[in-house]
């Protein structure tokens with residue numbers, strides 16, 4: 709308790725030039741397998757005007773590989789950053805169908821969503837493989853958004869913490885304290901993704917706090933306090949303010965609701 713008071717004071721002090729980095733709120737859209745180039749450019753142009761001038765919340769769009777280059781031309785010089793939704797952990801070579809960090813950086817990508825539950829579920833991605841990607845992304849100048857979260861059956865059998873711990877600990881294997889400055893974690897309960905069922909702010913905060921404490925054990929208090937932990941799973945403008953208002957919820961990873969510029973902008977504004 710005492711410590712948190714101290715950290716809060718330091719965070720406040722940071723606004724006037726102190727040393728401890730203030731944890732940044734980041735709202736990222738995950739477009740998944742949606743939007744052709746024309747559609748993508750149209751929505752990003754609309755979004756750009758709606759979020760113009762917002763500088764205390766990070767705005768990120770996770771778009772399909774095919775539209776990133778076109779989006780880069782529109783977002784260049786704005787406050788919108790680009791994310792890829794996947795990446796292969798090798799520099800180049802015979803990996804048919806895959807995309808390297810270098811290719812992503814060449815089209816202006818800064819973040820990469822890794823370990824999303826859909827990739828774990830449909831493409832058999834293991835913690836080990838996700839960890840390899842997290843490490844490779846960091847080694848090559850991309851910021852991973854590491855997705856973690858339990859399935860409905862895990863929650864119902866009281867295994868939420870065990871599953872989340874497994875995802876976090878193994879996903880971050882060999883990631884240094886210094887590298888953690890560039891890692892974002894997204895807690896996404898699988899039962900809440902695309903289902904319209906959002907975790908209640910209290911349910912979400914409980915797991916976010918668990919992750920925060922886990923980061924203290926893995927690293928230290930200062931490192932843990934600096935990590936942005938997003939919530940994802942049916943986040944929309946009608947519930948985002950309450951979710952992001954929780955102490956350990958530092959933004960969102962937004963699927964369905966990020967496909968509409970006005971709705972997504974409303975979520976971003978609720979985090980300001």
Ligand code: PGA
Pocket residue numbers: 738896900901902903904940941942943961962963964965
């Ligand atoms: P949703 O998806 O907002 O549509 O539930 C979130 C996600 O999968 O990142």
